[in-house]
Amino acid sequence: MTTTPDPAGDDGDPGHLHGAGSIAASSTATVTDAAADALLPTDGERRLHPLSWLFVLLSQVGQMLVPLVAIALFGASRDDGARLGIVAVALVALLIGAVWRYLTFRYRIGSDSVFVRSGLFERSLRQIPFSRIHDVALHQTLLHRLFGVAEVRLESAGGSKPEARMQVLTLAEALALEQVVRRRASATDAVEAHAQDATAPADQSRTLLALSIGEVIRLGLVSNRGMVVVAGAVALLMQALPDNMAGDLLTRVAREAFGRVSVLGDAWQGQLMAATLLLVLALFALRLLSVVLALVQYHGFRLVEDGRRLGVERGLLTRLRNSVPRRRIQAWTLQEGLLHRLLRRRSLQVDTAVVSRGQDQRSLSELAPIAPAAECDALVRHLLDAGDWPPTQWRPLHRHAWLRLLTPGLVFSLLLAAGLTWWLGAWGLSGLLWLPWAVLAATQHARRAGYAIDDRLLAVREGWWSRHWRFAEIDKLQALRLRRTPFDRCTGMASLWLDTAGAGAMAPSLRIRFLPLADARALLDRLTREVARRPLRW
Structure with a gap:
């Protein structure tokens, strides 16, 4: 860095x-x-x-x-x-x-x-x-x-x-x-x-992070901006064109594309290869579009520290420049998807106490759209003066937390099997093959999830396939809630939900899920005392 x-x-x-x-x-x-x-x-x-x-x-x-x-x-x-x-x-x-x-x-x-x-x-x-x-x-x-x-x-x-x-x-x-x-x-x-x-x-500014062209290309590869643009264009066509013209147009385009690649053969093997090739080409085109959009939006990205303020400037055709006081940052998010891990990169985002307008690109929310994990950690240590980041000791969840994390996968597997059985008969039971993957994902998520707390900072980590770290200074917490579902009451679990100002609609919630009830109540009492005796800092 x-x-x-x-x-x-x-x-x-x-x-x-x-x-x-x-x-x-x-x-x-x-x-x-x-x-x-x-x-x-x-x-x-x-x-x-x-x-x-x-x-x-x-x-x-x-x-x-x-x-x-x-x-x-x-x-x-x-x-x-x-x-x-x-x-x-x-x-x-x-x-x-x-x-x-x-x-x-x-x-x-x-x-x-x-x-x-x-x-x-x-x-x-x-x-x-x-x-x-x-x-x-x-x-x-x-x-x-x-x-x-x-x-x-x-x-x-x-x-x-x-x-x-x-x-x-x-x-x-x-x-x-x-x-x-x-x-x-x-x-x-x-x-x-x-x-x-x-x-x-207050009289000197310095560059904390500058993205090279290579880093911006990596950002395009790990993002889904191309998919968002294509989906928006399709929705616009559906609204703008009368009757079924948009649907007919998309159908003709799909048939033409499939017809060009179906020369691989008329048998089912050829049709399968044609569909696979078409899918690969579509994914390649979407990634290429994502790279182009990333270059347009993040070319020349610079994160600058100027006294007590942070400033960001970026953009190829349209230049955007923002600055915000460091103390207005309310919460932090480190994200790491599968492609991030393959490229050994992460992203660092923040919530600021500034009016939020959805996906308005003029708001300062990304301190590091993409950067090596070590540089993201170094940014956090520098801006938060947190010398022990990342925490070395993470406290675990309830030992049966994997069962609660398994619930969405279990429901999806049952619904998938039911739908396929109605369509394909007995072969539809193959939908239950999703269940072993759901069990693996839930157990791995529960194994690495946890929280860390000290006198100043509360941090939570979640995820396995796609991971994120969410943390905030205790002084910035505004509301604390202890939540228990009927299933939680049966298993002796509870979850803590913590609110800060400026949380974005797409940002992960600051929460500690599926703790032992005694641990959740003890943590709630501790945070309540800390928040009550400290002035709220915006």
Whole structure:
């Protein structure tokens, strides 16, 4: 893992990320504290960039593209001119709204807050204290780079949308705003900052992790981004095309593809080889698509430590840049799938106390999309100041925990056998062959699952085929629950569920399942006392 000082610290700009294709590299001047204050004075309101209406219009058209195309091609009216007229009216309305937003939007930098004013007939004045801003996200597409502008989002820990979305500012103003927010938020939070963060250098940034092209290709190989895109495209076709046109189109494509590979023979052996070859080609195409998407999304990935903040910059065509205070990290997740293990890699993700909007790529959640296991562990030790990570002593689950872990596999095996028996008769009982695999997976999972706790950190590990480690500082725990199902009561087990702020919908739950009842109650009492006597740290 690279921990050398970033050259950006040498020219007085700790937040200025240099490098080919980076957001900051497209700026011709370094944004120092003095330059930031000069660009964003506190004595007056400022407009957005004069072309901001264009980017708002393009964003709105992008969101309405599918319904507009559907109206133009498959509208209820048989008159092509009428359908195009409806589309034209919709585009004019969007244009008026975009220009209206530019004319009525103002912002001002105060001594301790950012003020945003919008609207004319229904006016809104929003005050956003610097101490409430947890994440500053900069976004640049190719069009943004062409005009030298960037979109800025100020994120907080509450609400269902950003505190402010400035679409768009000149790149110099965007970098200056990021610098001002970082500096003044750090000054406001200095008293509340964690002791580790309070002693971190504030005048130097350094790169903690940089992904090479080879690592990004590995990320594409272990991810399922290609499958997600294909599934989304199929769903879009099913919605956009009328009647059964999408189904017929997909059927014709499948028949054509199978027909081309069925030259291997007409017997069942040839048909089986053709189906196998087609499946292999499809998997290869999906992995290739995943690699391409990974290169587009994670090219030039850099994780940078800047005093008490962490920053991430990535993207080939669209550059995304985020920064968040380290103490806003609420929980951590290390993940390792089968392909990760084959490549000797892991991924490190975090939950932050910042508003969550599903799969919004602008949120800072991935500290290491892919990296060797040793580098992931070193990142955790450095950022958490946890010298004993990973824990050497893991406490086991209940000795019969494998029976509870076997339940889903047992149910699936029975349902599979029942369905196959209804279709194939007695041969359907072969579905029960899934049961030995389910028993093996459950026993192996129970054997390696466990938890570790010390005065500061609680960690849980689960999984066998696909593994993950979930951990959080005890100070960040918000709610504790002891849960027991009827089966748990019969076997003397209990599970602890622990809540933190900012948990993502796709992140594994922070839980300790299938403990002996006495151990679960003792752990619950200990955590309750620890949480009650410590202040909650966001």
